[in-house]
Amino acid sequence: MSGLLIYVIFFHVLGAIVWVGGMIAIRFAVHPSLQNISDDQIRLARILEITGRLFALVLPFILLLIATGLYMAHVFGFRGHTDLSVVVHVKEAIWLVMTINYAVMVWLRFKAQSYYLSANYLMAKKYLAPIPKYLLPLNIFLGILALYFGLVLRGF
Template sequence: MQDLFQNYAHLIVFIHVLGAIVWIGGMIAVRVAVHPVMQSIEDPGIKLGKTLQITGRLFNLVMPFIVLIVVTGLIMAIALGGHQGPDKAVFIFKEIIWTVMALNYTYMYVKRIRAQRRFNAGDLAGA
């Protein structure tokens, strides 16, 4: 793993950072740019339908980047000594952040799937 990281460190870090930018940037873009516009839609069915469509596309977009973040993060952690190396605190801090974000993503993903099923069944109140 150390050889892999030594030979491709720039690429591995680039992919890792790109994944984080897409994941975080996507959430920020939806919250700051899309959400306020969605609030101007008065029909609850249209608003919910569009919200489910937007979040579905975002979640499908970021899912492969989350996998890339995990893979590249593990490569870096193993190659740099992880909890045994001099940057132990950094690795633990990043693991905590990643765990919180992954749990949040999973919660929202599952909640969105349930809402989509209810919406498709015509249950707007339950969605």
């Protein structure tokens, strides 16, 4: 394997671990625990901090995933209309949907933060609610699907 390629695959897999694993940890370990904070103001402050840190952490890995994925698709010759080029397009589509979903979550969090800062906790809660309920589970599911298609591309 060429010297550069090992780093490309390394960062592709690391990106998958951090993005998908980060969302799983927040949704299934951190989120249930935060529900035990009964004081609205304190709970919302912690939720805003944790989601802010998660979203900032994963952003560079989102960009790394598409850059390394496109590079590998090019180097491995998954072009034209082969079976594997279809799988590459499926992964590109999954990445796009996940990234749009991520941008929606960032926007919802930003709106919630503005309401929080003006002490409108009801509206802050309203904007945050879809994140653990629909958007994080959707991205976790799509991320696991992309991981599976990564193995299909490897030739399994």
